[in-house]
Amino acid sequence: MTSAWGADKSGVAVLPPGISVLERGWLSSNNVLLHGATPEEGTVLVDTGYASHAEQTLALLDTILRPNEALRLILNTHLHSDHCGGNALLSQRHGCPILVPPGEYIAVSTWDEEVLTFRATGQHCTRFTPAGKLVPGQTLHQGGREWHVHAAPGHDPHSVILHEPSSGTLLSADALWERGFGIVFPELDGEDAFDQVAATLDTIERLNPTVVIPGHGPPFRDVSTAIRIARERVDYFRREPERHAVHAVKALTAFHMLEVGQSSRDELIDWLTSTPIFISTWRRFFSLHGLLDWASELLDQLVKAKVLLASVEGERVVLRVRDG
Ligand SMILES: [Zn+2]
Known part of the structure; x- marks a missing residue:
């Protein structure tokens, strides 16, 4: 599974077999599909976009899923509105459960919009009910691969990222983009979190991924440059x-x-x-x-x-x- 994939002629990162990405933009996060080895195994979807795009996300998934293939599971890297807004519609239509990072399980189960920050940011998310937790240290078996869940605090204290060692694939959510990372929300509340951003970059460097699928923007393979840019940015923010x-x-x-x-x-x-x-x-x-x-x-x-x-x-x- 580590063989001949790299970049196509346009320089766009080619993904390992069995992984698809719907690149969405900024209002909706990317949607990552981890296909089953067979259509019957079902597909795992990582992050579902913004609520007002939910119908569009559903339709886009239909263009990618094979005949007889449905979602078996939805995972959220974190519960910002641009990552979990399609949860309600997609889980209902596909009849599949949702797993969320453990730190937000209670808040989302009771739909505490204060704790979930939808109220603070003036953003919207349709209520959904999680079936369980996506716990750091856990391994998810899907499509013959093993996805390891890692804690990735900084941008969001509860965020997780997913790493698949055999193909070197990392789903980095908003912890690492090709040029930077997401807003460090705890810092706006007066909580020190730039150190956590830097520690999560260290974690990503240790994982040494070959290809990164970020929460926004195209997948990329020049990971060391992305980490360098992110470190420069966090150092700049620390100073100012x-x-x-x-x-x-x-x-x-x-x-x-x-x-x-x-x-x-x-x-x-x-x-x-x-x-x-x-x-x-x-x-x-x-x-x-x-x-x-x-x-x-x-x-x-x-x-x-x-x-x-x-x-x-x-x-x-x-x-x-x-x-x-
Ligand atoms: Zn986010």
Whole structure:
């Protein structure tokens, strides 16, 4: 299973047999399919995208699953809304259970949106019920391969990653992307987590994967460069944590705009100044300025950077997220 796969002529990483990736973008995480050795074994799906994309995810899966092949299991690397929003629909349609990281099992079983952070971020997720836990140290047997579950705190304290040694494949979730990693959410709450990000990068380096399938973006094989870039970034954020906070609020605003498509500037200011994660981040890092001024400046910067496009419609300024 370690043989002739590498990169195709376009430089895109070719995946080991039996593994498919639906590369989705930013509102929805990638969906990774670990096919069974036979269609009857069933397929394991890792992460299910954002709630508003659930029907699209279901339809995309139908284009990849073979005849007679259904999902037998859904796994979540972590419970951010862009990774578990399709859980409810997909588990219902395929009649399959869901496993979640152990640290969030109780919160998700009782659907505590406060602890699950959907309320804090102003994001949405359809309620689902987990059947069990995806525990670090556990091995998942699928399609003749053995997937090892590893803890990967940092971006999210409860996140796990999955590694398959014989093919050298790593599902890195938001712990490592080709260029960076996901927002380090605990840091926005004043909890030290950059050390955990660095320790998780050490874990990934020790695993020495041949190909990484990240939570967002294409699979990649130049893992040492990705780890170097991620380490430089975490060192920079350690030195200047307010830079991380700026990056985080910009990314969360862009994510919201991907969800809603467009918004008047006034509505978006209202949303920013009433959504808990923005209020707490402003209070911790930027409260020398008033909250309204800060939110207004944030939007100006996103327009200047062309992340958002502004147009005047009658009396209103309308903001749209830039395509692509
Ligand atoms: Zn995440």
